[in-house]
Amino acid sequence: DGGITQSPKYLFRKEGQNVTLSCEQNLNHDAMYWYRQDPGQGLRLIYYSQIVNDFQKGDIAEGYSVSREKKESFPLTVTSAQKNPTAFYLCASSTGTGVIQPQHFGDGTRLSIL
Amino acid sequence: QQPVQSPQAVILREGEDAVINCSSSKALYSVHWYRQKHGEAPVFLMILLKGGEQKGHDKISASFNEKKQQSSLYLTASQLSYSGTYFCGTANAGNNRKLIWGLGTSLAVNP
Numbered sequence: 001d002g003g004i005t006q007s008p009k010y011l012f013r014k015e016g017q018n019v020t021l022s023c024e025q026n027l028n029h030d031a032m033y034w035y036r037q038d039p040g041q042g043l044r045l046i047y048y049s050q051i052v053n054d055f056q057k058g059d060i061a062e063g064y065s066v067s068r069e070k071k072e073s074f075p076l077t078v079t080s081a082q083k084n085p086t087a088f089y090l091c092a093s094s095t096g097t098g099v100i101q102p103q104h105f106g107d108g109t110r111l112s113i114l
Numbered sequence: 115q116q117p118v119q120s121p122q123a124v125i126l127r128e129g130e131d132a133v134i135n136c137s138s139s140k141a142l143y144s145v146h147w148y149r150q151k152h153g154e155a156p157v158f159l160m161i162l163l164k165g166g167e168q169k170g171h172d173k174i175s176a177s178f179n180e181k182k183q184q185s186s187l188y189l190t191a192s193q194l195s196y197s198g199t200y201f202c203g204t205a206n207a208g209n210n211r212k213l214i215w216g217l218g219t220s221l222a223v224n225p
Contacts (some may be wrong), residue, residue: 013184023215029182033212040217041217041218042116042201042216042218043156043201043203043215043220044215044217045212045213045214046213050211058212070176090155090156097211099143099144099146099211099212099213100144100161100163100205102144102158102161103135103148103158105155105157105160105204106155107142107154107155108153108154108155
């Protein structure tokens with residue numbers, strides 16, 4: 001079955017540590033997105049990529065980094081510069097630009113600070 | 115500019131109807147509606163494009179009023195499975211490469 005796989009489901013970060021969240025899709029979608037969701041909040045865009053080897057900052061990119069070396073994969077690194085990383089992270093993908101086609105979401109990664 | 119959703123929360127009895135609104139201060143290009151259950155991924159419901167169209171999916175439908183820059187989601191004869199948080203995501207006419215999401219409307223359907 002086609003879909004988006006995020007791993008791990010739960011992740012704990014120590015002070016000063018970088019951690020990487022995985023996102024893989026087998027839907028053959030061109031566009032991929034990373035969102036952050038805090039309790040009681042909507043989705044805030046961290047980074048998005050519309051083609052391989054190209055990505056753009058979203059609204060809250062500071063303290064995060066991404067790469068898009070393969071169409072199927074869009075990993076997100078939460079760096080030590082992100083001082084408040086505790087949140088639910090969602091990866092999504094879509095055909096085209098994602099504003100006139102549906103975005104398909106993974107099951108999310110819940111990140112906490114140790 | 116983040117769209118404003120109203121109401122913030124709704125409690126229904128099974129079989130009752132509800133309307134959730136999503137308003138923007140900027141000209142809209144498209145409006146997406148998703149439902150998210152606690153701790154799960156958002157699930158796509160429907161997309162509306164500017165042009166004032168209305169869409170339906172089973173007992174859930176939506177409209178897009180271009181003049182008011184507003185979309186409304188209609189839930190009729192609600193079922194227990196409709197419970198969750200409903201989010202609208204909007205793309206503005208001047209920046210139609212990404213969605214901006216509302217804060218969500220929490221819907222609880224009780225027996």
